[in-house]
Amino acid sequence: MEAEDLSSAAGYEGHIEYLGDKKSDCTLRITDLRLSDSAGYRFRLITSGDKFAGSPVSLTVTDVVLEMDPTSVSERENVTLTCRTKCTLDPITVYSWYKNGQPIPNSNTSSPVYILFSVSSEDTGRYSCAVEGHEDLPSAEETLTVRCKYMWFKYILVY
Known part of the structure; x- marks a missing residue:
């Protein structure tokens, strides 16, 4: 599955917020969790010519x-x-x-x-x-x- 940039993806406005400092803190806040938010998440750092991806973090959203x-x-x-x-x-x-x-x-x-x-x-x-x-x-x-x-x-x- 191709990685998707959530910062501009339809349906994520106001739902995903980047809280990091763009240097050493890569914090992402997801509010109003939905079952459809269950996925693997990773940060991708793009510099002048190089791309680096962090290890994926798995999120599972469940119901009661x-x-x-x-x-x-x-x-x-x-x-x-x-x-x-x-x-x-x-x-x-x-x-x-x-x-x-x-x-x-x-x-x-x-x-x-x-x-x-x-x-x-x-x-x-x-x-x-x-x-x-x-x-x-x-x-x-x-x-x-x-x-x-x-x-x-x-x-x-x-x-």
Whole structure:
């Protein structure tokens, strides 16, 4: 793949900023990261007649993903929500949990696992999660369906 000069590439205006001093500091800032920013980046130094390229630095941008197990249950069963990311996180990361786009009260945890115990029909909805400091970038929503559990009784008439 041919190297591309991002300083003038369409779609990168205001997204890529060179912060270096053009002598010994080659610092690049990428703001508002996108999945499409995952790539190898390198600086190329052009002098009067010579070109030098630095070693590439690999950048991988990932999403936060919510896994739900199971996604369809009967009342009084448990559901496990797991918030996953490939990002390296601080060991004391806090996870936030959402139902239908609203924070679930008292649900922030230091564990990437959140369990819904003994669900009822009111637990039906769309769930998502986010990582502390990035609540504006929640996972895609997963839908939980809770089926009503009917109790059957047999009546015996005695005369």
